[in-house]
Amino acid sequence: MNKQIANIIQGHGVSLITPFNKIGDVDYPALERLTKTLSVSNVNFIVVLGNASEAALLDNDEQVRVMDFVSEINNGAKPLMGGVASNSTRNAIRRLSVFNRRDFTAVFCGSPLPKASSNTGQIGHYRSLAQESPLPIFLHHQNAEPGLSEWVMDLGGEKNIAGVVDESGDLGLIDHWLRERPDGFSILSARDIMTLPLYSLGIDGAVSTIGNAFPNEFGEMIDLLAFGALNDGRKRHHELAPLMHLLELEGKPTAIKSILAQLHRCHSAVRLPNTPVSEATQRAIYQALAELPEHISINLLEENA
Numbered sequence: 001m002n003k004q005i006a007n008i009i010q011g012h013g014v015s016l017i018t019p020f021n022k023i024g025d026v027d028y029p030a031l032e033r034l035t036k037t038l039s040v041s042n043v044n045f046i047v048v049l050g051n052a053s054e055a056a057l058l059d060n061d062e063q064v065r066v067m068d069f070v071s072e073i074n075n076g077a078k079p080l081m082g083g084v085a086s087n088s089t090r091n092a093i094r095r096l097s098v099f100n101r102r103d104f105t106a107v108f109c110g111s112p113l114p115k116a117s118s119n120t121g122q123i124g125h126y127r128s129l130a131q132e133s134p135l136p137i138f139l140h141h142q143n144a145e146p147g148l149s150e151w152v153m154d155l156g157g158e159k160n161i162a163g164v165v166d167e168s169g170d171l172g173l174i175d176h177w178l179r180e181r182p183d184g185f186s187i188l189s190a191r192d193i194m195t196l197p198l199y200s201l202g203i204d205g206a207v208s209t210i211g212n213a214f215p216n217e218f219g220e221m222i223d224l225l226a227f228g229a230l231n232d233g234r235k236r237h238h239e240l241a242p243l244m245h246l247l248e249l250e251g252k253p254t255a256i257k258s259i260l261a262q263l264h265r266c267h268s269a270v271r272l273p274n275t276p277v278s279e280a281t282q283r284a285i286y287q288a289l290a291e292l293p294e295h296i297s298i299n300l301l302e303e304n305a
Contacts, residue, residue, distance in 0.1 A: 005162040012219040014211035015050035019266035030266035039077035042219025049083030052209040052252045056085040057271040083108040122151035136162035144170035157182040169194030193244040196237045199225035209252045242288040
């Protein structure tokens, strides 16, 4: 089973945002537009309620409706990975039951809150989810901490655990995982700016945030890197690098929504405790968009026509 999932969930995935309107409700027309764009773009799979989605700020009913809505709009065009956001293992297990009736391939299991204080706690959390999940699960690793990241490989060979989505971008740690991982265990990066060096090590794919705005351009970069065309892939990386760096300044959801708002794709609204980006970051985003290479700017004009 894990090998089958590894063949499906690889390459370019996008962590789909949850757009809000001016009064803070889920903006379903914008979500429909974003989903339709990804379903016909250079994207291998879509992550719904993933690490860039503000899923933890949605109530249970909203989470279920968003997954149902995206599944309906996608209509089988791209494989879907659905996210489970919860503040406890028990609640996360309850949330897993919704995947019995949806067109999803795997489950992204977000990090528990509060954060597990030990490797044993992380292992217990994810092992419990894997045992109860109707679909293979992907672990969520956020920070590389000495002595507190071993749980990923400890779980790597277990039934119903298909891989890990890593946000640390730590080259040394991921190099270690790539050498030690069991067959069929996928390693995906969720830190856009580190995709280039991590692909040179041999990761299986990337769950991008920038792909919400530039799915074809980031997807092309991943295709080139997977093919071994490092020089051409590096060029694509440098074209988007200013924006990828800006994603890390004040949080992924706020920054990508600011980018999308300037591209007239959705409103920039976020939910507390998230707040809109600062004026300085907003200006930097505007400048980075204005300085995009001509071939990307032409694509944007055609998409917005």
